[in-house]
Amino acid sequence: LYLLSVGVSRYANPEFNLGLAAKDARDFAKSMERQQGLYYKKVEARVLVDEQATRAAVLQGLRWLQNVSTPEDVAILFVAGHGVADAADVYHFLPHDMKENQLSQTAVSETQLRSTLASIRGRALFFVDTCFSGKSVGKFTRRELTRMANGLASAELGVIVFSGSAPRQESLEDPAWGNGAFTKALVEGLAGRADFRREGVVTHKGLDYYVAHEVRTLTGGRQTPVTAVPNGISDFPLAALSAAASDPRQGAKP
Numbered sequence: 001l002y003l004l005s006v007g008v009s010r011y012a013n014p015e016f017n018l019g020l021a022a023k024d025a026r027d028f029a030k031s032m033e034r035q036q037g038l039y040y041k042k043v044e045a046r047v048l049v050d051e052q053a054t055r056a057a058v059l060q061g062l063r064w065l066q067n068v069s070t071p072e073d074v075a076i077l078f079v080a081g082h083g084v085a086d087a088a089d090v091y092h093f094l095p096h097d098m099k100e101n102q103l104s105q106t107a108v109s110e111t112q113l114r115s116t117l118a119s120i121r122g123r124a125l126f127f128v129d130t131c132f133s134g135k136s137v138g139k140f141t142r143r144e145l146t147r148m149a150n151g152l153a154s155a156e157l158g159v160i161v162f163s164g165s166a167p168r169q170e171s172l173e174d175p176a177w178g179n180g181a182f183t184k185a186l187v188e189g190l191a192g193r194a195d196f197r198r199e200g201v202v203t204h205k206g207l208d209y210y211v212a213h214e215v216r217t218l219t220g221g222r223q224t225p226v227t228a229v230p231n232g233i234s235d236f237p238l239a240a241l242s243a244a245a246s247d248p249r250q251g252a253k254p
Contacts, residue, residue, distance in 0.1 A: 001074045003045040004061045005029040008081035010050040012097050020173040021080035022049035024129065024183035028078050031187045032239075039201070039240035044068070053081075055095040058108050062116040073122040074238075077113070080180065083130025083145060091148050093130060110148045118157045123236070125204070126152060129164030129182045131171040146226065153228035160204055160233065162186075162211065166224040181223055185214035190239045201237035204229070 007025025009018045029045045036043040046061050062077075069075040082094040084103070092107035099106045117124050128145065145163060152159040164171045164182035173180040179187065186207070188194075194202045194210035208227040215225050 001032065001035065001040040001043045001076065002065055002069050003029060003032050003043065003076045003078065004048070004065045005045060005076075005078040006048045006053050006058055006061070006080070006093075006095075007078075008050060008053050008094065008096050010096070011082075011094070013100070016082055016094070016098075018081065018131070018173070019175065020178075020180050020183075021129075023178075024080040024173075024180050025049050025078060027179055027187055028127065028183055031190045032076065035190075035239050038242060039237060040074070051096055053095050054097045055106055055108060058093075058095050059112065062108075062112065066116045066119045069120050069122050069124075071121045074125070075120045075122055076125045076127065077117065078127040080129045080183065083128070091145055093128075114148070114152060114157075117152055117159045120159075124159045125162070125238075126159055127162045127186065129171050129180055131165075149226070149228040153230045155231050158230045158233065160230070161228040162208070163226045163228070164215075164223070166226050169223050172219050172223050177218065181215045181218045182211065182225055184218070185211040185225075188214065192241045195241060200241050202239040202241070203235045203237050205235040207238060 005025040005028055007022040009020065009022040011017055026047055026049060029047045033043050033045055046064065048057050048061055065075055065077060079093050083091060084094065085091055086103050091110040092103050094107050097106060117126055149161040149163050152161050171180055171182060177184050189207045189210040190202055192202065194206040196206050212225050215223050
């Protein structure tokens, strides 16, 4: 498994700072790295957070993800931070060094994300949890992210997209949770709570169900994750449980 995990809490322009996006990226990467020797023979993760997550570094990471994966591999892109749309309604992920008046030159566009994910030869998954604040750039609605997700999940491109929230919703975070609601549910689900069938593995459909239910519950219905899955892709495992996690005597929860 190859993973690029990007999270930006601290921006060069501090007006855009967030609370937990960088921690979300680190914690998601750790949850997948634990799968080395469990479900995956090898897990190689690159984590870019805060000052490391410049536009140049993110683009280099995307090229790496595209080039290293083979048809037998799983490749995952995780991004957390700000996402906005420009005047042409093109979605952009905002890296640490973005400049609000130069989006096309300083942000990572949906075209660049799409190009990478579409070129992955094995299974490709995209976990995206981007939000915007009142100080953010441009006219942004969740339609852009939904459209991008649906496009990536077309039969032609075949990418499974887990999006942190539905149209017109904010992605919520709370220090009491330790993560954003979406990442908290992802990490818990991958650790075993999404193994509803007690088979010792967490599948993408099981994770989808758990994350959707848990985030709605955690946020009192204010946030509803959305997953786009290409037609024709059958359910498959993303993670295996350790012996302790899969033993009901250890208190594993659904």
